[in-house]
Amino acid sequence: MSSNDDVRSLVSPVFFRRHRGLYFTALTVLIVLFSLIFLFPLYWMITGALKDNQEIFSPQPTIIPQSFHPETYLTAWKNLRIGHYFLNTLYYSVGVWFFQVLIDVTAAYALSRLRPVLGKLVLAGMLATLMLPMTALLVPAYLTVTDVPILGWNLINTPWALWLPGAANAFNIYVLKRFFDQIPQDILDAAAMDGAGKFRMLWSVVLPLSRPVLAVISILSIIGAWKDYLWPLLVLQDPEVQNLSVALTRLAATSGVVPFTQLLAGLVIASIPMILVFLVFQRSILRGLSAGSMKG
Structure with a gap:
């Protein structure tokens, strides 16, 4: 020793x-x-x-x-309509979180436990998208939401322009798959012997064991959606449907009308929810990021 x-x-x-x-x-x-x-x-x-x-x-x-x-904070809340844009941002963030967790969990579970044909190739294609800068994907993504293939829908100025492109997150799928891979097979075999199907295993066995990593994915998705600026700037062109980051930037362009101190107050108000989320859930983030092994 x-x-x-x-x-x-x-x-x-x-x-x-x-x-x-x-x-x-x-x-x-x-x-x-x-x-x-x-x-x-x-x-x-x-x-x-x-x-x-x-x-x-x-x-x-x-x-x-x-x-x-x-x-100034109260004046900014009233004059800049912070409450309206605050609710817009909350609505978009919750929707992004829901669809991201729904799509990413099912995709990671399929790649990890169902092992479809060409599953490794699909995963490699997803991870390859992480090597591309976000700006390189803006034009094809924008053309897609303005004219959805086959359906022909225009999603500009709708929540779906934020929800659908952000649903499939390659990083989240990779993290979830790695976690699902480490769940002991004996647990799933015991559930199968009790008559549980694939969906039942996911709902009753895999998800309860994956709470730490699900917490991290959820927190990061909400924070990312809350502070996102570039993509909402492109797809939320109507001032009434904009989120906080885009609305405050638009108001900053009219700084001759809106006092700069009120803009600062609006930025402070916009940042408070995410600061509180981090302070409250920082232990969950650390536990989820370190959840890399499980005992059988």
């Missing part, structure tokens, strides 16, 4: 024991530095909405607001 001194790490145990104070000092400095890098833009946005327009555009920026106008 090897001793503790044989453990390989970035900092050896011997160095750690001799320079414990230096190690914790460097660690603290790095944590504070990275925290400032990530949190300062958020702080600047929150405090910027509390300032007046003269202070926000001052050549000498102020870290701590010299003026305090918390009513």
Whole structure:
């Protein structure tokens, strides 16, 4: 058996024991530095909405607001119709989550347990799409939603323009398939002996065992749909059906009409739900990402 001194790490145990104070000092400095890098833009946005327009555009920026106008948030909520766009975004995000989980789970289960003919080729084709930049797929995707093949439907300015293209996510399918592959076959064989069919196995055995990875997929899909900008900008051309990110950008183009502090307040309000989602479900995200092995 090897001793503790044989453990390989970035900092050896011997160095750690001799320079414990230096190690914790460097660690603290790095944590504070990275925290400032990530949190300062958020702080600047929150405090910027509390300032007046003269202070926000001052050549000498102020870290701590010299003026305090918390009513800007309420004014922005009313004047920018944040509530309307907020409900639009929530509606789109829930729909993207539902169809993404529905399609990705069934596709991953089929590739993992049903093993169709040419299944490996289909999976390879899905993974190949991850190598393409998103901008390369915008034109064919846009042409598809403007004239759906065979049906001839135009999905512009409808929720389906967001829901259908985002339903099949190659990354989610790959992650789910890898997780399904690690479910012990004995469990599925026992369910089959009890008379469970393929769908029953998926609903009663596979999905309950896959809660950690399903939580990660769900959270990432909702966050991705909430903050998505480029694709909704193309397919949601009617201002009444736009989501928050597109609507706020459109309003920012009319900055001569809408005060900049109100735009900052709108951005803060738009970011609050996803920050809360991450803070509440961060443990589920970490557990799901580390769920790579199962005991039989």
